[in-house]
């Protein structure tokens with residue numbers, strides 16, 4: 211048990227960048243995905259930026275030490291300050307800059323559980339780590355339960371809560387209708403096994419169901435922005451959810467045969483996927499651990 215916690219800690223700390231160390235070296239890069247849509251990368255979750263007729267909306271905030279550099283990069287794309295910052299979920303690598311952006315005058319929008327999670331103390335089991343409540347200026351001031359539509363310039367922006375228990379319990383996906391871009395947040399770890407935060411309301415089956423619901427919005431040309439990784443089309447997202455489903459079914463069948471967690475790990479049952487999907491910050495054993503723990507509840 212002790213080993214497992216240690217393993218998670220070592221593997222995941224650098225990737226999620228839970229500390230503000232070395233942020234001086236982080237370079238902000240900008241990729242134009244569509245005429246009016248950009249993806250900004252630095253450290254933490256991918257940031258989306260929609261610019262339409264002099265108005266703009268940003269998705270996710272990365273870490274607080276990066277806010278000034280992110281605002282500078284946004285200013286080079288559009289001189290107007292974004293009207294909204296939408297959080298895809300509560301994790302610090304997506305909301306760490308909330309306070310700075312709110313202080314700059316940007317309205318924070320999210321699914322209502324994001325406000326609850328940010329305003330109360332949290333415990334992340336995978337890191338054995340307590341997260342104190344965030345200051346009040348981090349909290350979303352506009353929240354939705356199931357869905358909400360915003361108009362930004364001439365763009366229709368649809369916010370959807372596709373599952374009550376996915377990556378967390380407060381996931382939101384954002385679809386920009388005219389530009390045909392879908393921002394998935396951490397429901398989509400592009401080409402990798404996902405991190406499912408079981409300790410703040412996530413679940414493997416719920417994540418799969420959420421991705422399947424998101425796919426209903428996806429057409430032939432839709433560009434899909436993951437929480438982490440590269441922008442893809444629908445085929446890659448479809449393959450991702452099929453892999454997750456297959457992994458779930460494989461581990462579930464072994465559990466039904468009465469195998470223990472250690473026995474399942476030793477059998478390396480997901481080896482056909484491990485070479486690609488197991489190279490992110492969720493390694494094959496951690497992914498089996500997640501499925502096993504979740505299905506045992």
Ligand SMILES: [Zn+2]
Pocket residue numbers: 299301377396
């Ligand atoms: Zn996350």
